[in-house]
Amino acid sequence: MILQLNCLKGKPAASTTHEVVDTLYSLLQEGRLEQEQFARMRVHLDWIQYGKNFRECVMITKVKGDPYRQPSPLEMYIDLRQLTPATLRAEILRAMTGEDSPAPGHDRVFLEDLRSFRESITWKFNNLYWHRLADWEEFTGRGYExxxxxxxxxxxxxxxxxxxxxxxxxxxxxxxxxxxxxxxxxxxxxxxxxxxxxxxxxxxxxxxxxxxxxxxxxxxxxxxxxxxxxxxxxxxxxxxxxxxxxxxxxxxxxxxxxxxxxxxxxxxxxxxxxxxxxxxDEEFARRDGRLYSIQVRAYLPAPQAHRISEEFQIPAADIPKTVDRLLEGGPDYLVDRKRGVAFWQEIWRALRLEERLVHLEDLPDIVLPIGLHQEQLEEVxxxxxxxxxxxxxxxxxxxxxxxxxxxxxxxxxxxxxxxxxxxxxxxxxxxxxxxxxxxxxxxxxxxxxxxxxxxxxxxxxxxxxxxxxxxxxxxxxxxxxx
Incomplete structure (x- = not known):
């Protein structure tokens, strides 16, 4: 296992690091974590300065099947800002096995399929914000700045x-x-x-x-x-x-x-x-000298989806369709503008991104930005x-x-x-x-x-x-x- 500390937060970070290591060793000893998983695991400890972001407390970045059948890295990201020692074990198990899910496949409400971040639905939310900024500011009572x-x-x-x-x-x-x-x-x-x-x-x-x-x-x-x-x-x-x-x-x-x-x-x-x-934008990762594209899939965690479903009287299964209509027609779609903006803000607040690493050789098309070729990228x-x-x-x-x-x-x-x-x-x-x-x-x-x-x-x-x-x-x- 490789433990990477991506932030410098003094003693709290040091103590949390020990807690993470102890918890993972405990899961290994109990058989909840396999030795093969432990051996190829990379644990990233972050302190996400943005109070609102797209990550849950603990997140696993999956890897699409390797074309060379080589062992792939198992990436775990832990946000120290969200973490509390009392929930650490449960959060790691949730991320790794989904054991706390109500039922398999029901722990998340997905809003799209896996794709490049640049193609994600999240950017439609970004465009909606800039085109309907006045509605957002009126609802929140504060300006963008x-x-x-x-x-x-x-x-x-x-x-x-x-x-x-x-x-x-x-x-x-x-x-x-x-x-x-x-x-x-x-x-x-x-x-x-x-x-x-x-x-x-x-x-x-x-x-x-x-x-x-x-x-x-x-x-x-x-x-x-x-x-x-x-x-x-x-x-x-x-x-x-x-x-x-x-x-x-x-x-x-x-x-x-x-x-x-x-x-x-x-x-x-x-x-x-x-x-x-x-x-x-989109993200790439290099692991052991190999280059990966990071694909994402936007979703709502089950508890947030359930809360939004009850608050706006929309069946959870209909949330993706309602979100699509919001992004196409704006907040006026939900009966009245005020209710539409409220729904928009709750969805945005709850939105998270699942991730998957895909080796570049496993992608049919690599679309790099204008002026940047793969040879240049590798040279840099x-x-x-x-x-x-x-x-x-x-x-x-x-x-x-x-x-x-x-x-x-x-x-x-x-x-x-x-x-x-x-x-x-x-x-x-x-x-x-x-x-x-x-x-x-x-x-x-x-x-x-x-x-x-x-x-x-x-x-x-x-x-x-x-x-x-x-x-x-x-x-x-x-x-x-x-």
Missing amino acids: QALPGGKSDANHPAAVADCVADFWTLLRDLESRKQLPEEIFVLEIGVGMGKRAGLWMDRFRALDEERGTKYYQRLKFLLGDYSLATLDRSRPAVKNHLNVCSFIVLDALNPMKSLGFLRHKILHIHLTNVYDNLP LEEAPSDVRFHLSSGALESFQNTVPLLHPRGFLQVQDIFVTNFDDYRIGFHGPGKLDGSIVNWVNGALLREVGERAGYDLHFAPFHYRQGSRTSVLYSTQRE
């Missing part, structure tokens, strides 16, 4: 915005001195939310422009892009003093070129905050730990590849997000997926992003967000290689 760590977004930090504006003004001045400054100065923000950062940015840019008498503001074309018109309408009040230079554009963050192809090579600055960590992994679980960051890589063609040759892309810049970091700490209210949050694989960026002709640099103490945000700054 209040769900973030610290209750506010790093995107709106005045000093960070001021520095960004100063860097941009310096670029414009340099272009002007070389007689290369375009007549129209295009700036794009993807994922504007309530528009607060865009308003702060334009306030500061206009003030600096007036202070230095450069008359750049009157040439500014500021593009605000987001999922839907409803979201963009919510951003208008924050930029009301700059509407004459603003354009509001519905776009898909995965492929901004669909909406903005006419601006190829014309945008001088593109900015995103907390967008990459909310794009469809040569310097990574031999046993590591990591995000592929499919959506982030795709978004990057479909965004940089919009940049002017001297333009720059700036992304504020939560990045893992070294594969070793995946072995210390939980990096998602987690839940923030109704949306998904995943750390972004900066190591893979850097590789894809370099092959696309861009230099990517990561710097800590030093404007707020304790912030986990990093700033990605990319420019085209000369």
Whole structure:
């Protein structure tokens, strides 16, 4: 058995580690755990910082039959944050054998079949949240930013915005001195939310422009892009003093070129905050030098499904069908909107993901993100730990590849997000997926992003967000290689 401590929580973690080992040895001695299972078991002790996530207290990641008939790893994940010593034994037995289930096959209500996380129904919930954000906020009585760590977004930090504006003004001045400054100065923000950062940015840019008498503001074309018109309408009040230079554009963050192809090579600055960590993603794992894809299946644990069934008077067997209709038609489907939002929130709170490892050679199609080939992935992994679980960051890589063609040759892309810049970091700490209210949050694989960026002709640099103490945000700054 291999025991891996993925977090550093001091004495509580140490004492819990002993309890886990003692419990597993006890089950082995009692014959509840076979020696062969024990020998190939990997026990991961995590501390999941997201209060809402997709894991039960103890989770087993299954392995699809190995094409070479070699012993496969038996992965057990234990969340120390959820764990209590009194329930440890019962939770391990439940995860391994399902002995506490009412009947075989009745311990879970499944909402889908096993598939790549990127194709999971969970992302339909994520899309519903962003398209019906106003309904969610009205029901909970709090805005999206209040769900973030610290209750506010790093995107709106005045000093960070001021520095960004100063860097941009310096670029414009340099272009002007070389007689290369375009007549129209295009700036794009993807994922504007309530528009607060865009308003702060334009306030500061206009003030600096007036202070230095450069008359750049009157040439500014500021593009605000987001999922839907409803979201963009919510951003208008924050930029009301700059509407004459603003354009509001519905776009898909995965492929901004669909909406903005006419601006190829014309945008001088593109900015995103907390967008990459909310794009469809999937996970891979390397075990003993072999590469696996992690498939998932969304489900509701039986106790939660029973509670929801009684509360909303929906037979448990009909919950999957009701969820499908919710995701297709929105919360209005359940008689009235208030009841629909309540059902939506209860399902999301209870939602969990079962996992299965599938060796890549056992998959008929390996769909990697644009700009990343399996040979490249294996090349990057040569310097990574031999046993590591990591995000592929499919959506982030795709978004990057479909965004940089919009940049002017001297333009720059700036992304504020939560990045893992070294594969070793995946072995210390939980990096998602987690839940923030109704949306998904995943750390972004900066190591893979850097590789894809370099092959696309861009230099990517990561710097800590030093404007707020304790912030986990990093700033990605990319420019085209000369």
